[in-house]
Amino acid sequence: MLDMKLIRSDPESVRDALRRRGEHAEAALDTLLELDRSRREILVEVEERRSLRNTVSEEIARLKRDKADATAKIEAMRTVGEEIKNLEERLREVEASLETELLQVPNLPDPSAPDGDEDNSVLLHHWGAPREFTFVPLDHLDLAATHDLIDMERGARTSGSRFTYLKGDLVFLQFALVQFALRKLAVKGFRPVVVPVLVRDEAMYGTGFFPTDMQQVYRLEGDGLNLVGTSEVPLAALHMDEILDEADLPIRYVGYSSCFRREAGAAGKDTRGIFRVHQFDKVEMFSFCAPNGSAQEHDFMRSIQEEILQDLGLPYRTVSIAAGDLGASAAKKYDLEAWLPTQERYREVTSCSNCTDYQARRLKVRAKGDKGGAYVIHTLNGTVVALGRTIIAIMENYQTEEGLIEVPKALRPFMPSDMEMIGR
RNA sequence: GGAGAAGUGGCCGAGAGGCUGAAGGCGCUCGCCUGCUAAGCGAGUGAAGGAGCGAAUACUCCUUCCGAGGGUUCGAAUCCCUCCUUCUCCGCCA
Numbered sequence: 001m002l003d004m005k006l007i008r009s010d011p012e013s014v015r016d017a018l019r020r021r022g023e024h025a026e027a028a029l030d031t032l033l034e035l036d037r038s039r040r041e042i043l044v045e046v047e048e049r050r051s052l053r054n055t056v057s058e059e060i061a062r063l064k065r066d067k068a069d070a071t072a073k074i075e076a077m078r079t080v081g082e083e084i085k086n087l088e089e090r091l092r093e094v095e096a097s098l099e100t101e102l103l104q105v106p107n108l109p110d111p112s113a114p115d116g117d118e119d120n121s122v123l124l125h126h127w128g129a130p131r132e133f134t135f136v137p138l139d140h141l142d143l144a145a146t147h148d149l150i151d152m153e154r155g156a157r158t159s160g161s162r163f164t165y166l167k168g169d170l171v172f173l174q175f176a177l178v179q180f181a182l183r184k185l186a187v188k189g190f191r192p193v194v195v196p197v198l199v200r201d202e203a204m205y206g207t208g209f210f211p212t213d214m215q216q217v218y219r220l221e222g223d224g225l226n227l228v229g230t231s232e233v234p235l236a237a238l239h240m241d242e243i244l245d246e247a248d249l250p251i252r253y254v255g256y257s258s259c260f261r262r263e264a265g266a267a268g269k270d271t272r273g274i275f276r277v278h279q280f281d282k283v284e285m286f287s288f289c290a291p292n293g294s295a296q297e298h299d300f301m302r303s304i305q306e307e308i309l310q311d312l313g314l315p316y317r318t319v320s321i322a323a324g325d326l327g328a329s330a331a332k333k334y335d336l337e338a339w340l341p342t343q344e345r346y347r348e349v350t351s352c353s354n355c356t357d358y359q360a361r362r363l364k365v366r367a368k369g370d371k372g373g374a375y376v377i378h379t380l381n382g383t384v385v386a387l388g389r390t391i392i393a394i395m396e397n398y399q400t401e402e403g404l405i406e407v408p409k410a411l412r413p414f415m416p417s418d419m420e421m422i423g424r
Numbered sequence: 425g426g427a428g429a430a431g432u433g434g435c436c437g438a439g440a441g442g443c444u445g446a447a448g449g450c451g452c453u454c455g456c457c458u459g460c461u462a463a464g465c466g467a468g469u470g471a472a473g474g475a476g477c478g479a480a481u482a483c484u485c486c487u488u489c490c491g492a493g494g495g496u497u498c499g500a501a502u503c504c505c506u507c508c509u510u511c512u513c514c515g516c517c518a
């Protein structure tokens with residue numbers, strides 16, 4: 001959520017920033033400004049009358065204590081009470097509209113986010129080189145088939161398309177990745193958290209997934225709960241409505257959870273294998289950060305992501321996402337894309353967003369130091385390991401001519417009997 | 425799932441329609457005092473919004489906030505309703 005004070009004081013800058021997202025900001029901004037003016041107008045009126053009521057109420061109390069007659073004043077206040085009630089009703093309506101409008105406005109892109117849309121992301125750098133194969137590489141599904149490691153058919157029978165069973169040594173590989181990731185992050189100051197995956201609407205609105213991405217979310221209507229698409233949601237909500245001690249910032253967490261996504265609108269896209277499924281597991285990092293430190297924190301998080309892909313020996317490239325392709329909450333976002341030999345291109349495996357004060361304002365997460373008042377902080381989130389996609393990348397990049405899968409050295413300590421090869 | 429109890433400031437805890445943004449205590453901050461420390465004494469100590477003034481997260485004033493949201497009343501922490509959370513007992517259970 002944007003700061004209404006900022007919109008009020010500098011609407012043209014806000015308008016220009018929103019245009020970079022390709023938003024039709026004009027109408028929404030004018031509506032916001034109008035609602036805001038109207039809110040303050042009514043507020044002043046209500047407060048004047050409430051002030052009057054408070055003064056006279058004290059007089060009434062004094063009269064009653066002195067056993068004097070107060071009926072005239074009580075009668076007068078009856079009218080004032082009615083006026084207050086009416087004004088309050090109008091105020092509620094205006095504030096509700098303002099809130100609704102404000103919730104739909106996305107974050108302002110950072111000036112350093114590239115211009116354009118999804119085709120205009122800017123390549124920051126490459127690491128590693130795609131492997132030269134002396135044989136025709138198999139994709140992850142063909143590799144898995146030989147050893148019965150991924151069961152799409154039965155997954156579909158049980159739960160429908162885009163659900164799978166992960167089996168055998170791939171399960172060990174998944175948990176090796178989890179262990180590897182959690183340990184690395186813990187050393188860097190991220191506190192491990194296993195989060196709730198069912199959350200209230202508040203958490204969805206607070207993180208900016210509602211109302212914009214409602215169609216992507218599995219909702220349990222009967223319980224008023226939502227299955228999270230990422231542990232970013234419960235991690236961000238962890239400090240909802242809190243005022244943190246400035247000295248504790250940044251507060252860093254690494255979460256582990258299953259993630260659920262409807263993938264609405266992705267019909268026919270990435271239908272083969274486990275690249276795009278309705279349920280997957282993910283290790284995610286999150287940081288509550290002082291406003292003036294979030295750019296640096298963003299780069300820190302990206303460096304962790306790069307370190308992990310390097311440890312795993314997966315060739316990748318880093319891109320900065322263009323303003324027009326940012327999610328609602330993000331002011332700036334980096335994606336890391338790993339090389340998939342059978343697709344002969346780089347595909348997204350992690351992403352890292354600086355949401356500045358957008359989520360924190362919605363979630364009412366603030367900080368306070370020894371002097372001065374409370375202020376809204378910044379939040380950042382990033383994938384540590386998207387397990388399904390990382391497993392795909394490992395399988396495809398580490399396959400042997402015999403159809404086996406070598407375990408990356410970094411993961412072997414976490415595999416049963418320090419397993420070096422899957423499928424033997 | 426059934427029955428009951430409770431939610432007040434950083435914490436404990438009073439208040440039961442008006443004099444309560446809230447007694448008392450603890451904690452914390454700043455002074456005073458004392459070889460040091462402790463004790464003692466004094467003062468202070470929340471948030472949000474708005475108006476004025478402005479460089480301001482500074483200052484002045486107003487409004488609101490006693491789990492959340494509605495209602496009754498001239499007036500609600502206090503009465504009524506709904507929801508949320510916590511605790512106890514019973515049932516069920518990984």
